[in-house]
Amino acid sequence: MTQSRKLFQRAASKIPGGVNSPVRAWKAVGGTPLFISRGQGSYIFDAEGRRYIDFVGSWGPLILGHAHPKIVQVVRQRAASGVTFGAPTMFEIELAETVERLVPSIEKLRLVSSGTEATMSAIRLARAYTGRTKIVKFDGCYHGHSDGLLVKAGSGVATLGLPDSPGVPAGFARETLTSKYNDLKLLQKIFDRHGKDIAAVIIEPICGNMGVIQPELGFLSAIREITQKSNSLLIFDEVITGFRVALGGAQELFRVKPDLTCLGKILGGGLPLAAFGGRSEIMNLLAPVGPVYQAGTLSGNPLAVSAGIATLKLLSRQGVYDQLEAKSKYFEDGISAVLDQCRLCAVINRVGSMMTLFFGVDRVTSPDHARKCDQKQFSSFFHAMLERGVYLPPSPFEAMFVSLAHSTADLKKTISAFSHWAQAAARG
Numbered sequence: 484m485t486q487s488r489k490l491f492q493r494a495a496s497k498i499p500g501g502v503n504s505p506v507r508a509w510k511a512v513g514g515t516p517l518f519i520s521r522g523q524g525s526y527i528f529d530a531e532g533r534r535y536i537d538f539v540g541s542w543g544p545l546i547l548g549h550a551h552p553k554i555v556q557v558v559r560q561r562a563a564s565g566v567t568f569g570a571p572t573m574f575e576i577e578l579a580e581t582v583e584r585l586v587p588s589i590e591k592l593r594l595v596s597s598g599t600e601a602t603m604s605a606i607r608l609a610r611a612y613t614g615r616t617k618i619v620k621f622d623g624c625y626h627g628h629s630d631g632l633l634v635k636a637g638s639g640v641a642t643l644g645l646p647d648s649p650g651v652p653a654g655f656a657r658e659t660l661t662s663k664y665n666d667l668k669l670l671q672k673i674f675d676r677h678g679k680d681i682a683a684v685i686i687e688p689i690c691g692n693m694g695v696i697q698p699e700l701g702f703l704s705a706i707r708e709i710t711q712k713s714n715s716l717l718i719f720d721e722v723i724t725g726f727r728v729a730l731g732g733a734q735e736l737f738r739v740k741p742d743l744t745c746l747g748k749i750l751g752g753g754l755p756l757a758a759f760g761g762r763s764e765i766m767n768l769l770a771p772v773g774p775v776y777q778a779g780t781l782s783g784n785p786l787a788v789s790a791g792i793a794t795l796k797l798l799s800r801q802g803v804y805d806q807l808e809a810k811s812k813y814f815e816d817g818i819s820a821v822l823d824q825c826r827l828c829a830v831i832n833r834v835g836s837m838m839t840l841f842f843g844v845d846r847v848t849s850p851d852h853a854r855k856c857d858q859k860q861f862s863s864f865f866h867a868m869l870e871r872g873v874y875l876p877p878s879p880f881e882a883m884f885v886s887l888a889h890s891t892a893d894l895k896k897t898i899s900a901f902s903h904w905a906q907a908a909a910r911g
């Protein structure tokens with residue numbers, strides 16, 4: 484029995500499902516999750532000491548790779564001076580100033596410890612600001628696991644939300660209306676009917692949680708117009724895309740300015756840190772200036788904030804995103820060439836360094852298309868890649884991430900592993 488298998492059995496008797504976040508359990512691909520002992524650059528090592536090229540990057544944060552020397556140094560230094568005080572520190576100012584410079588729609592921001600807190604708090608704020616209760620989200624977008632956001636798509640016009648999970652009161656879910664990605668007609672219908680009750684639209688400006696799905700041309704700017712007309716707020720959940728697709732996130736790429744933005748993942752350089760921010764007029768409703776309560780014992784934690792500052796500094800160097808784009812494009816081209824050669828039906832959706840390979844479909848512009856992908860083929864692909872030392876997200880509906888730590892040799896090796904599997908798959 485492998486070390487990972489032994490550890491998984493031990494974990495499962497004390498921790499529900501053996502994991503502290505469900506996607507880690509490999510339910511979608513089968514098998515036993517690897518227990519990771521350490522990471523270095525583009526590599527992770529399992530409990531056996533086996534090395535893998537990592538394209539999960541802790542599900543998004545590790546754009547610099549594992550154990551980047553600068554981040555290690557900063558965290559060490561800070562830890563030695565005390566990790567938390569529950570009182571303000573100058574590091575929080577430095578981070579806020581940096582984020583506000585890089586993401587101009589953010590005039591003020593508040594730090595929290597997880598993306599879930601960021602979206603939940605942004606919505607509370609939007610409701611308080613507008614005096615309305617309903618929110619609109621998009622089928623397939625994930626915004627953390629707070630009650631009102633765990634709502635599935637409905638069909639038809641403005642289907643009233645049904646909770647996605649037991650434990651979410653139907654009354655909460657009813658305040659969430661679900662629209663469809665890249666479907667402006669449906670969104671317009673929802674606004675025609677409920678506009679005066681809608682506090683905010685929340686969206687991943689590039690969908691990353693149903694695999695990568697790009698917004699079609701004009702989709703985001705049309706949402707901006709619709710929300711503005713109805714005096715509803717627009718919230719961009721850039722927890723994945725922030726500092727990933729550009730320093731200023733997807734809003735820089737698509738030139739659409741939301742009222743509020745949620746950040747996380749890369750923001751903390753791998754430590755628990757997230758934020759929400761936007762126009763001062765809205766943010767000033769937060770306690771202690773205004774009446775909207777929001778707080779956190781470890782919010783703005785110096786250790787996480789210092790890692791975040793160091794990460795953003797490294798990402799602000801000239802040419803970093805060009806370098807990341809070049810690596811990612813090289814990787815996409817390599818995979819595409821193999822698909823062509825083997826005549827496998829699949830499509831790669833990529834924006835910068837985030838991408839998903841969907842099998843058995845030739846176009847994915849909505850979560851409905853994504854759901855039609857060949858999940859069995861994905862499992863076969865996932866396990867074959869693992870066998871050859873490549874660690875991918877264990878689900879067909881996740882983004883894989885290229886980091887600055889991936890070398891050309893890493894990418895070549897991955898493409899060659901893919902070619903090996905694809906040739907066998909094409910033979911059936």
Ligand SMILES: *Cc1c(COP(=O)(O)O)cnc(C)c1O
Binds near residue numbers: 596599628757
């Ligand atoms: C990961 C993620 C979240 C939730 O962040 P957590 O830190 O896991 O709570 C929210 N929104 C998006 C788009 C995410 O990808």
